[in-house]
Amino acid sequence: MNAKIVIPGEEIESRGKKIGSNVYTRNGRSYSAVLGLLNENETYVKVVPLAGKYMPKEDDLVLGLVEDVKYAGAFLDISSVNSAFLPATEMGRNDDPKAGDLILARVSEVDEVNSARLISGSIVGRGKVIEVSSAKIPRVLGTKKSMLNLLKDKTGCKIIVGMNGRIWVQGENAPVVILAIRKIEEEAHKSGLTNKIETFLEKEIKKEKKSD
Amino acid sequence: MAGKGNENVTYVDKSGKRLDGRKVDELRPIKVDVGVLDRADGSAYVEWGHNKAIAAVYGPREVLPKHMANPYKAIMRVYYRMAPFSVPEHKRPAPGRREIEISKVLSEALDAAVLTERFPQSQIEVHIDILDADAGTRITALTAASAALADAGIPMRDLVAGVSVGKAGGRVIADLTKAEEDASDAVDIPMAILPSTKEVVLLQMDGILTKEEWKDAHELAHKAAEKVYNLQKEALRKRYESAEAVEETEEIAETKEEVVE
Structure with a gap:
């Protein structure tokens, strides 16, 4: 690439x-x-x-931080222009969101001012959360989620990737995953990334074991 | 600020050289750096002769107070500020008449370039700080702001490239310094264009020119702005290409390390 x-x-x-x-067009030419x-x-x-x-x-999975809770539902910060609304009816029966909670939800509709409405929300448990630019999420996932699967397999961590650029990691090797994601972020525009990350992960895990 | 200078100074000598040794159409050395701030969505740093400007872009984001929002497009909010230490005499830190004016004209110039209609009910903030000033800071600020907007990934029709042209000692010259702006007959024309269409998005003038002089100045400005545009493009490309070069050196270092093991 x-x-x-x-x-x-x-x-x-663009002929x-x-x-x-x-890409936009003006007088028959594209820019x-x-x-x-x-x-x-x-x-x-x-x-x-x-x-x-x-x-x-529509249909994006996002990780949102609860900003405000109202009777009808919660407003989540999904690091977009506007905060998104998650109706209380779309949350799990036992979920009681409070400001600061991290919630995984799906975008059900987007209006003309880019405000999202969310469905199927659930509170995400303990773990580490990092933020990357949403433009780089496709590289974190890789083709057919190859990169994400690589990260999961090599480190044994649980990882949730929100399309809005928030990534949740849980497991012993979480620091290694975070380092790897930072590396992906830095080199997102380059080719051969999956192989590079594979060797990087092996090296880092070896280091971890040595230090134990 | 015409009228302040010394009548006896030769602003352009017989060999066509100016006070600082430049030719009439020559710009001061310009350096553009993109992505200099980590926490801003986009940023740029520009050195233009002795001028230094840093620009940070945030957004698109929610408009506060809400009544300022436009339901059809994003609003551009530009904050041009001069540091108290940027000029020889301490500048009072509160934004003055001049800074408010420049913020307004810059926001209008950038508004013409940004595809604001894609982000209704939101705002794009541009904060520009002038760290060092030696005439032509609004153009330095605009150069930084436009590169920072592109760095933030904000959709734009084009970059905005600007330059100031004018007159000192009876000659039409490009990119005036403070010494030249203080000439008794000085004219200063900051001008910015969208390079792909040559549309003028900023044009101000301080002083008087004849019709012929204006024609020359206008042509000079277009040519000079093109040079600035190329520097901006180069800086934006370099941000992603230099990463490649760094990585190659890293790889060499890594292989060396393994040999030692």
Whole structure:
């Protein structure tokens, strides 16, 4: 994935192609709208952003922090433009959210001002939470979740990845997972990442064992 | 600030050199660095001659107070501030008339570039601090702000590239320093464009020019802005390409370590 880096306003060759996200047209010519990687084939062009705020999409799993609890439900900070509402009816019977709790929920709908409504919420237990840019989440997951499975298998940790950029980790090797995710974050725009992370994890776990 | 300077100074000598040795169309040395602040969504640092500006971008995020929000587009809030130590005489730290004006014109220039209609009911904040000033700080600030917005991943039609042109000692020159701005006949024109369409998004003028002089100045500004644009592009690319170079050296270091083992 050593794609070309494009700058906002840079012209993109799009003759006879479908225009994907983050590309805009003016007078029949196409330009990139963000700083990102050019992704194109014979039929379409789009730009994958390298940074940016999380914009909720239907069906995304997100990890939200409870900001405020009302009778009808809770407002969660999902590190987006607006906080998202999770109705009380969509929470587990025994879940009693309080400000500061971490909740895993699914986005059911997004309105015209990018506010999300959430469903199927459940409080997440003890663990470590880190935040990465939501633009980098696809690399943390990998193709068909290959990267996530690698992290889970090598370290034996439980990991929940919220599409909004919050990642919850629980287990003995949690610090190693966090180091690995930081490395993915740094090198998200480069190719051959899964292999690199595999060797990195093996090395780190060996180190941990030695120090024990 | 026309009228302050010394009538006897030659601002452009016979060989076409200026007070600091530059040619009439030459810019001061410019350095653009992107992603300098960890906690901001996007940031940039620009050195333009003796000018130093740092810009931080936050957002899009919730608008407070809520009545300021626009249901059709994001609002751009720009805070241009000069540090008390940025000028020879201590500047009072409270934002003054000039800073409020510059914040306004910069927010309008950036508003023309950002695709604000994608983020209704939200705001994009740009905080710019001038650490050192030597004429042309609003353009330095704008250069930093535009690079910081792109770094934050905010959708934009184009970057905003600007430059100041003007007149000193009867000659039309690019990128005036404080000494040149103080010439008795000085004219200062900060101008910013969207490079892909050549649309003008910021244009102010202090002083008087003839029609011919204005034509020259305008052409000069377009050419100079193009140079600034290239520097901004380069800085944004470098942020992601330099990571590659660092990694290669790291790999070399790692293999060495293994040999020692």
